[in-house]
Amino acid sequence: MSVQAITSQEKKALKTEPMQLVLLVTFLIASLYAVLQGTFFRQAQMEAITSFTAAQEESIGAWRDRLIAVENGTTAPTEDRWAGLAMDVTFPATISPGPLSDLAHGVSDVKPAASRVSLWRSVDRLFGNYQFQSPIDTAAGAFDLAFVIIFIMPLLMIALSYDALSEDRELGRLGLLLSQPISIRQLVAARLKVRFGAVAVIVLIACLVGLIAGSAGQDIGARLPFMGIWLLVAAAYFALWAALIAWAISLNLKGETTALLLAGIWIVNGLVGPASLSAAAEGLYPTPSRLAFLSEAREASAAAYKSQADIMQGMLLDHPDLTAENYSIPEYIRTAFLVNKTVDDSVVPILAKFDAVQAERRSFLSKLQFAAPSVLTLQAFNLAAGTDLERHIAFEKSVRDYKQSVAEAVEGNVIVGERLSLAQYDALPRFYHQGPTVSGALGSIFIPVLFLLALSTLLGTIAHANLGNLQNRIREN
Amino acid sequence: MIKAIIWKELLQYRRDGRILAVLLITLALGFAATLNSWSTVETQQRERQAAVASDRATWDNQGKKNPHSAAHFSRYAFQPTSSLSVFDPGLKDYMGSAIWLEAHYRDPATLRSVEDAVEIQRFARLTPAWILQVFAPLLAILLAFAGIAAERERGTLRQIMSSGVPPQHLFVGKAIAALCIVGLLAPSVIAAVALAANTHDEVGLPGTGGRLAGIVLSYILYIGAFTFAAIGISARVAKSKTALVVLVGFWAASVVFVPRLASDVGSALSPAPSAADFQARMSDDASGAFWGGSEEAQQRRADVEANVLKQYGVDKIEDLPINYDGYLLQESEEFANGVFDRYYDELWGTYEAQSDIVRLFSIVSPTLALSNISSALAGSDLFAHRHFADSAELFRRDFVKLLNEEMIQKGGQDGYGYMADNDFWQTNPDFTYTPPPLGAVMSNIWVDILVLLGWTFAALLLAFRGVRFSFKQEAVA
Amino acid sequence: MSLTDEFTSGQQAMLQTTNLRKTFDGVVALEGLNISVKPGETLCLLGANGAGKTTTINLLLGFLEPTSGEAFVNGRNVAEEPVETKRDLAYIPEQVALYPSLSGLENLKYFAALAGQDSYSDADLYAFIERSGLSKEQADRSVSAYSKGMRQKIGVATALAKQAKAFLLDEPLSGLDPSAANEFARLAGELRASGAAILMATHDIFRATELASRIGIMKAGQLVEELDPQALHGKEIEAIYLNHMRTDHAAPAKGAAA
Numbered sequence A: 001m002s003v004q005a006i007t008s009q010e011k012k013a014l015k016t017e018p019m020q021l022v023l024l025v026t027f028l029i030a031s032l033y034a035v036l037q038g039t040f041f042r043q044a045q046m047e048a049i050t051s052f053t054a055a056q057e058e059s060i061g062a063w064r065d066r067l068i069a070v071e072n073g074t075t076a077p078t079e080d081r082w083a084g085l086a087m088d089v090t091f092p093a094t095i096s097p098g099p100l101s102d103l104a105h106g107v108s109d110v111k112p113a114a115s116r117v118s119l120w121r122s123v124d125r126l127f128g129n130y131q132f133q134s135p136i137d138t139a140a141g142a143f144d145l146a147f148v149i150i151f152i153m154p155l156l157m158i159a160l161s162y163d164a165l166s167e168d169r170e171l172g173r174l175g176l177l178l179s180q181p182i183s184i185r186q187l188v189a190a191r192l193k194v195r196f197g198a199v200a201v202i203v204l205i206a207c208l209v210g211l212i213a214g215s216a217g218q219d220i221g222a223r224l225p226f227m228g229i230w231l232l233v234a235a236a237y238f239a240l241w242a243a244l245i246a247w248a249i250s251l252n253l254k255g256e257t258t259a260l261l262l263a264g265i266w267i268v269n270g271l272v273g274p275a276s277l278s279a280a281a282e283g284l285y286p287t288p289s290r291l292a293f294l295s296e297a298r299e300a301s302a303a304a305y306k307s308q309a310d311i312m313q314g315m316l317l318d319h320p321d322l323t324a325e326n327y328s329i330p331e332y333i334r335t336a337f338l339v340n341k342t343v344d345d346s347v348v349p350i351l352a353k354f355d356a357v358q359a360e361r362r363s364f365l366s367k368l369q370f371a372a373p374s375v376l377t378l379q380a381f382n383l384a385a386g387t388d389l390e391r392h393i394a395f396e397k398s399v400r401d402y403k404q405s406v407a408e409a410v411e412g413n414v415i416v417g418e419r420l421s422l423a424q425y426d427a428l429p430r431f432y433h434q435g436p437t438v439s440g441a442l443g444s445i446f447i448p449v450l451f452l453l454a455l456s457t458l459l460g461t462i463a464h465a466n467l468g469n470l471q472n473r474i475r476e477n
Numbered sequence B: 001m002i003k004a005i006i007w008k009e010l011l012q013y014r015r016d017g018r019i020l021a022v023l024l025i026t027l028a029l030g031f032a033a034t035l036n037s038w039s040t041v042e043t044q045q046r047e048r049q050a051a052v053a054s055d056r057a058t059w060d061n062q063g064k065k066n067p068h069s070a071a072h073f074s075r076y077a078f079q080p081t082s083s084l085s086v087f088d089p090g091l092k093d094y095m096g097s098a099i100w101l102e103a104h105y106r107d108p109a110t111l112r113s114v115e116d117a118v119e120i121q122r123f124a125r126l127t128p129a130w131i132l133q134v135f136a137p138l139l140a141i142l143l144a145f146a147g148i149a150a151e152r153e154r155g156t157l158r159q160i161m162s163s164g165v166p167p168q169h170l171f172v173g174k175a176i177a178a179l180c181i182v183g184l185l186a187p188s189v190i191a192a193v194a195l196a197a198n199t200h201d202e203v204g205l206p207g208t209g210g211r212l213a214g215i216v217l218s219y220i221l222y223i224g225a226f227t228f229a230a231i232g233i234s235a236r237v238a239k240s241k242t243a244l245v246v247l248v249g250f251w252a253a254s255v256v257f258v259p260r261l262a263s264d265v266g267s268a269l270s271p272a273p274s275a276a277d278f279q280a281r282m283s284d285d286a287s288g289a290f291w292g293g294s295e296e297a298q299q300r301r302a303d304v305e306a307n308v309l310k311q312y313g314v315d316k317i318e319d320l321p322i323n324y325d326g327y328l329l330q331e332s333e334e335f336a337n338g339v340f341d342r343y344y345d346e347l348w349g350t351y352e353a354q355s356d357i358v359r360l361f362s363i364v365s366p367t368l369a370l371s372n373i374s375s376a377l378a379g380s381d382l383f384a385h386r387h388f389a390d391s392a393e394l395f396r397r398d399f400v401k402l403l404n405e406e407m408i409q410k411g412g413q414d415g416y417g418y419m420a421d422n423d424f425w426q427t428n429p430d431f432t433y434t435p436p437p438l439g440a441v442m443s444n445i446w447v448d449i450l451v452l453l454g455w456t457f458a459a460l461l462l463a464f465r466g467v468r469f470s471f472k473q474e475a476v477a
Numbered sequence C: 001m002s003l004t005d006e007f008t009s010g011q012q013a014m015l016q017t018t019n020l021r022k023t024f025d026g027v028v029a030l031e032g033l034n035i036s037v038k039p040g041e042t043l044c045l046l047g048a049n050g051a052g053k054t055t056t057i058n059l060l061l062g063f064l065e066p067t068s069g070e071a072f073v074n075g076r077n078v079a080e081e082p083v084e085t086k087r088d089l090a091y092i093p094e095q096v097a098l099y100p101s102l103s104g105l106e107n108l109k110y111f112a113a114l115a116g117q118d119s120y121s122d123a124d125l126y127a128f129i130e131r132s133g134l135s136k137e138q139a140d141r142s143v144s145a146y147s148k149g150m151r152q153k154i155g156v157a158t159a160l161a162k163q164a165k166a167f168l169l170d171e172p173l174s175g176l177d178p179s180a181a182n183e184f185a186r187l188a189g190e191l192r193a194s195g196a197a198i199l200m201a202t203h204d205i206f207r208a209t210e211l212a213s214r215i216g217i218m219k220a221g222q223l224v225e226e227l228d229p230q231a232l233h234g235k236e237i238e239a240i241y242l243n244h245m246r247t248d249h250a251a252p253a254k255g256a257a258a
């Protein structure tokens, strides 16, 4: 019996053995389901952003038209005293869906993606009420391709191959097989190649389907390089499991023990590891209390309301150029501005603390992620998909900063109660948030992927050596 | 005879290092989870207490303010964390914990813990319930997968049969022995309960004793189901390794795969509305339709005016003995409340439809049934949240009405210019929340209880008939 | 009337089958078997693979239900009282199966308790073990390192502990080295002397000659001849046996009546 014969026999078995076939087909269905639901998920994200931006732009356009009308004299200034009201400037701020948010939803399903930046809102309420997602769905986590690859794929690989050597030994067939011109290494390699190959093909098909289906028309080109990076991560994780299973097989244990060992590794990798690491990260670096943050903001707001006169005085001292005497618009507008400004300033330290804690956690996990490949892979997947926590936190911060910059730009007009000029308005900054870059994604997954590959090489080498020794032992007997 | 079987099983377990290892690891994880969960709950309760106090203080000392301005600032309802959440925090982290009780609007609960969580938290959360839901069945499988298959492989089954042991005795002995070992996980549950008793629960759950008993019983049923299923499968398949692979596959599907799939399918079939869309529609219907410039809105306001004039038998607003602005505000609230009911019923409807779809999947995953029961009894499920949110909304309506009444009665002709002061604020009531009684909780989970009972019963049958079958098979071997 | 009936007349048979017939999906495994073993007797069944020896034992154990006919243990019908009849039986297969993580003593304790004998002290159990030819030290060792012979001794000790009246031995000698086989033969002799009824299936004509009170030759599910080993030489028995194996035309019923 030659290597080819083993390979072709294995290929036939894939098609004819009911158990293997059922497992593979189920996996295919699960993978396709995952990418298709991902496609819908991403489309919904896109649509939400597009329609939100469109609605905002429309009202911005209407607002600007009123200002133009006043400036050209089409409308008399007294007729529309709200036109060009500085307090009323609003701009949309959105985070574009990650390039591969369909494949790895990451945190993009719970984090806010759009803000109507308005001076009427203090920074603690910048994102409005967005918490309408179903808690059931949020709690369970997404059935995306990242989940399928991290969790289901290795279990399938284990089920298909834990028995690749022990079955023959337990049936007493091993001696017979090895009396043919084939080594144990070749035998194991031939079998694993076919079984793992089938798994890899399914994953690739799913990725391809996902890439095409999830691309809203023109952005397939932009997604392609990220897809490359994503596949790199997937391949490294796949390689790790392939090597791990080969290593377990090479220990030449009973089939039952091999299965137990691999299942144990799977559990530690996928469940115990992430649970312990997330509990450790959150326990060691607790965020400040959100409730305290809320109380602080409200207290600041109430206090500012009470002492608005003093605040106004302070403002005027800071800006000797401003005079508030010929104030023509209602007092409450200026009050709201000042109150919000006070609140914004007062919560800066807490928000900075939130960001600092998240940064600490990130650095903690970036070290400890090497203890659980599933953690490392998930983070790498999210990074390549643009759905990672860091990106969303950065987005929230940049929206706050942006609001600050708009507030500073129109502050004078609000205090004085002066209409914005069109030139002034058009010169206001627009929100821009840099999307993930290919080089950035590549840079952040580089070390993790390298680590996975190094670990697989190590395990593969040990497996190789073990199988060689086993061959020698069998020959000697 | 059964005693002898139990004795021998326990002896074998004691000598099996794998079982000892898994038991110790699970216990350690259980204790770690308990501590972790306790400190989270403790923190949440402390933070809530502080927030409630701060909310009251800010409210009481807001100084001179128009009651309607105060209604805009308003207060917050903070959802209490039940003590039993130490055991099972359920959906707590995924649902907001603070609801703003502002005028004109019904807000969703905000400040979800999940938004401050690390990315990997959604793989796995270290809580006592999670440990039991995930690892107790695994331990049961480890204890029982070889139960019958290994006896057959070794040939001891025939010898047992020749001793005149009836199959049901063998089954009972083995099941009791396995359950005894799983029972050794009890200390982590006891620790969780002990720590739960040591929290600052201001809002005690009614029927805590009954809830606790229900939790214990449902976990026993759940673990029993897995133990029986393991024995049953072990009796049906030829080899213990096959039993292991089948059982671990079933476990992974039940614990990890199906719950994600179920909620995913649930949210696909019954999608929650997009936040922007939901808010826009609700605010159009609630506010726009009353305060807007549409004919319908104008008519509505005209009707209010006509009615109140008629009621007081006067011709002009100025002649009214009450403040008309306040009256109109209250009328708008009454109008909007109906709209809020409609929208939120629809929103909760989509969540509840999702949870029904998820429930359907509990036919293939007992873990889903158990987690429903467990979180419901712990007061941390969707129903508990809705109950809180609905109570908070009722309070909001009363509270806003109270403020409007103040303006109606005392506002006179000042209307929005009327200022109430701390003396008034300090007489305003607090929101006191009473969680639902046990009976109401039970009426929500009886289906889950039936499903879990069904699972346990089916597994019992499988085991019972399996062992009988294995005797028959062995007799002719 | 069969030889067996003549021998057993006057004393109640401990093991008995009457016109026992067993088919598996129409394939005949036993065809009207009549055997009987009294206390203090050893009946050795000789026969090729597939002759029906194990099926006979399975029927006596109540593992199988007879297609027709009856099996009796100590006068009770096996099919009617499956549990009670097992109380009197000890079953020792070719490979005595034991739990590798338990010691010999623990295995003994377990199987004795399964048979309803759960009140023995350790001293009692050691006594059974020593009677079956194992030392205390051996009994305390894990059985994972036991030889086949040692396993069989635990099997015998279990039978002793169970106070079995009848022994069903299914090829207990195959695979034993000569000295282990010799020791087992000695044990079997002792058991018989102590009044046990023994039914032993074997391929070993010479051990059969040595141990049996009677030898039954089975072929295609029938008892084709019963021989008295006291009256015949081993060589003669072998010749008769081989002759039966050659002549596949011999009508079984006649053979049994011969």
Ligand SMILES: Nc1ncnc2c1ncn2[C@@H]1O[C@H](COP(=O)(O)OP(=O)(O)O)[C@@H](O)[C@H]1O
Pocket (backbone or CB within 6 Å): B476, B477, C024, C027, C028, C029, C047, C048, C049, C050, C051, C052, C053, C054, C055, C056
């Ligand atoms: N479970 C079974 N199913 C079908 N045929 C069987 C079964 N057990 C035994 N037989 C058949 O019954 C006959 C007697 O078998 P057995 O009693 O095992 O013979 P022996 O023990 O003398 O070698 C054989 O032809 C065998 O193939």
Ligand SMILES: [Mg+2]
Pocket (backbone or CB within 6 Å): C050, C053, C054, C055
């Ligand atoms: Mg046989």
